Amino acid sequence: MSLRSGYIHTAVATMRTNRWRSLLTMFGITVGVASVIVIIGISQGVKNEITNQVYAYSKNVITVTSKAANLSNFGVPQIPTVSTLTNQDVSSISKIKGVKASVPMIVESGLVTGEKTFRGGVVIATSPDLPSVINQSLAYGSFFSSADTSSDPAVLGYNASSGLFKENVPLGFSFTWRGQTFIVDGVLNSFRATPFSNNTLYNNAIFIPVASAKQLIPGGGSLFQILVRVDNSKDLSQVAARISAALLRNHGGQSNFSVLLPSQVAQNNTGILNLLTELTIGIALISLFVGGVGIMNVMLVSVAERIHEIGIRKAIGASNRQVMSQFLVESTTVSITGGLIGIGLALIADLVLKLSTNLSPSINWEIIVIGAAVSMLIGIVFGSIPAIRAAGKEPIEALRNE
Amino acid sequence: MPLIKLEDVSKLYGFGDATTLALDEVSLSIDKGEFVAVMGPSGSGKSTLLNVLGLLDRPTNGTYRLQNRLVDRLSQSRAAKLRRDTIGFIFQSYNLLPKLTVLENVALPLTYKGIGATKRFKQASQILERVGMQNREYYYPYQLSGGQIQCAAIARALVNDPSIIIADEPTGNLDSAGSRLVMELLSEIHKMGNTIIFVTHNPELTKYATRVVYMRDGMIIEDEPTMIGEVAKTVRRRLYTQPRMTAEDDLMGVSLLMKAVPDKAVSKSSSSKRTKSKKGTTSRRKRRYQKVKST
Numbered sequence: 030m031s032l033r034s035g036y037i038h039t040a041v042a043t044m045r046t047n048r049w050r051s052l053l054t055m056f057g058i059t060v061g062v063a064s065v066i067v068i069i070g071i072s073q074g075v076k077n078e079i080t081n082q083v084y085a086y087s088k089n090v091i092t093v094t095s096k097a098a099n100l101s102n103f104g105v106p107q108i109p110t111v112s113t114l115t116n117q118d119v120s121s122i123s124k125i126k127g128v129k130a131s132v133p134m135i136v137e138s139g140l141v142t143g144e145k146t147f148r149g150g151v152v153i154a155t156s157p158d159l160p161s162v163i164n165q166s167l168a169y170g171s172f173f174s175s176a177d178t179s180s181d182p183a184v185l186g187y188n189a190s191s192g193l194f195k196e197n198v199p200l201g202f203s204f205t206w207r208g209q210t211f212i213v214d215g216v217l218n219s220f221r222a223t224p225f226s227n228n229t230l231y232n233n234a235i236f237i238p239v240a241s242a243k244q245l246i247p248g249g250g251s252l253f254q255i256l257v258r259v260d261n262s263k264d265l266s267q268v269a270a271r272i273s274a275a276l277l278r279n280h281g282g283q284s285n286f287s288v289l290l291p292s293q294v295a296q297n298n299t300g301i302l303n304l305l306t307e308l309t310i311g312i313a314l315i316s317l318f319v320g321g322v323g324i325m326n327v328m329l330v331s332v333a334e335r336i337h338e339i340g341i342r343k344a345i346g347a348s349n350r351q352v353m354s355q356f357l358v359e360s361t362t363v364s365i366t367g368g369l370i371g372i373g374l375a376l377i378a379d380l381v382l383k384l385s386t387n388l389s390p391s392i393n394w395e396i397i398v399i400g401a402a403v404s405m406l407i408g409i410v411f412g413s414i415p416a417i418r419a420a421g422k423e424p425i426e427a428l429r430n431e
Numbered sequence: 432m433p434l435i436k437l438e439d440v441s442k443l444y445g446f447g448d449a450t451t452l453a454l455d456e457v458s459l460s461i462d463k464g465e466f467v468a469v470m471g472p473s474g475s476g477k478s479t480l481l482n483v484l485g486l487l488d489r490p491t492n493g494t495y496r497l498q499n500r501l502v503d504r505l506s507q508s509r510a511a512k513l514r515r516d517t518i519g520f521i522f523q524s525y526n527l528l529p530k531l532t533v534l535e536n537v538a539l540p541l542t543y544k545g546i547g548a549t550k551r552f553k554q555a556s557q558i559l560e561r562v563g564m565q566n567r568e569y570y571y572p573y574q575l576s577g578g579q580i581q582c583a584a585i586a587r588a589l590v591n592d593p594s595i596i597i598a599d600e601p602t603g604n605l606d607s608a609g610s611r612l613v614m615e616l617l618s619e620i621h622k623m624g625n626t627i628i629f630v631t632h633n634p635e636l637t638k639y640a641t642r643v644v645y646m647r648d649g650m651i652i653e654d655e656p657t658m659i660g661e662v663a664k665t666v667r668r669r670l671y672t673q674p675r676m677t678a679e680d681d682l683m684g685v686s687l688l689m690k691a692v693p694d695k696a697v698s699k700s701s702s703s704k705r706t707k708s709k710k711g712t713t714s715r716r717k718r719r720y721q722k723v724k725s726t
Contacts (some may be wrong), residue, residue: 035548036543043528043530083696120656155525206571270708288508337526340526342539342543344485344487344520345520345527345539345543345587346512346514346515346516346540346543346591347511347515347543348507348508348511348512349507349508350508367554386549424487424488425487428487428522431524
């Protein structure tokens, strides 16, 4: 429409004449839009990464956890002190149709001493099927087998290996945990780790057989989770239902456990991230709001400065609505320009983050469209009061104002 | 059927003691094709009359018919529409938008009519040619002389083909050459059948008018037809003949010199007597205001 383009023309001309003022006004919107987009991008990137990892290591894996594990807020995976899962559950699950293999994960903390003392580690008692269940290969050596009952074998996570030994390949080396000496059978390959995912845990873990653990842990230890690999990915949900039914029977009808599909695990792992993202977006939104108030302020000044112009326009036939549109288009032009600059900055920040950190933020076009739409909305909302004021001026009064 | 018909139109400004009566039950009818000069001292209500006629202001009392349509109680948006379609304004201070070129300024009323860019610039260009400004289309107002700016402003007033052109002291800021340029242009427009109403302080300019209306204290005190090319009779009489002293004048200390219209001359002379006469004016105004109140 010609009239609209005329308004935009006027708006751009006004912005040009008040270059500094317009730039400073835009600044709030620019910062707000840029930060919202960057934050969403980073969060989305991390989420993608987590999901990829979950699917890489446990595509066909059902995770059974104690309900207590999910008691903590914000969906942060936590190691429970007391688990509701029992060894009986492990054996019932292994008998279910469609289950290829299942491994218990008993988690214990404690000081582990090899050549060095490793403080960041956890000890996980599990069964020999673990590498095949979580689809991870060994860097060196082999995983302990069920036949290997004579000595006390152990397999180290990648970080645990370097934490315990100076040696790069510590096969055959020994370390002690709770007075018991273990011999290193193998070292797992490093898991691609992201914050908030189980993989960090795995990299720092020392895996020992369940049988060895039982003697060292009073009460048999706490069964953190049971990982179940299914034969066919199509059966995932059916097998999960069967597991639920079996466990319900074991637990006397109490559903104090959860059976999670891979997608749900991913969701759980991104819970804290979502919370952080929402918080930061909230702060960025405050910046957008302040930016909007800035626009309103500047537009009010602009209206006051241009009362005479408003008078002229009205005298030659501009209706209230037309005057209002003109000022609305102006405020919206300022805010959209600010938003577009913000989007540009966000894309640059995205590139810099990609090149200089191992985060891989993903900005998709929806976020960009939303960013542009939000900045436009701010222009309209915060520009409306000044615009209504401009439109309401009496032509005579306005003309007299020089 | 007159084009404009005012009946007992009053306009009050302000509240309480600050109330001023700008128009005092003015009745006036103007036919199509008239070229009306409105004269009178400052504060006599000329501009208010023009504002009411131009639908920029609403009368406090009375009725206003424009093209036989009652327009004294129009809403702001309807008034804006009527202004756009039937009235062209020319101001003393030109009032072109400084950031727009001459062409854009002239096309502005068409913009508000919703006419497309190509068409409105073509139309504006034609009008500019009519006022002899076709080679100044892309100039900005500050690059032009006063007379040229006023010609552009006239073009803007004409671009919507209005039935009335209202000019509030169109030559007030111009030198004599500029004044002549503008007045010749206006009279040319008048010859094409337009109705023009203009305010002036310059008695010479009544030469262009077909009718002269004199105002004082918000009232029309004299309304006479005049021949084009001749200075209006009343003005001539006041300019070229000695005014007579009346008993009242003597009493109030008004000198003969002060009675010599144009009234601007009176307001320019800064004698102590002038203050006295002004006092008289104020009291008269107050009396009238009371009269309006009681009715």
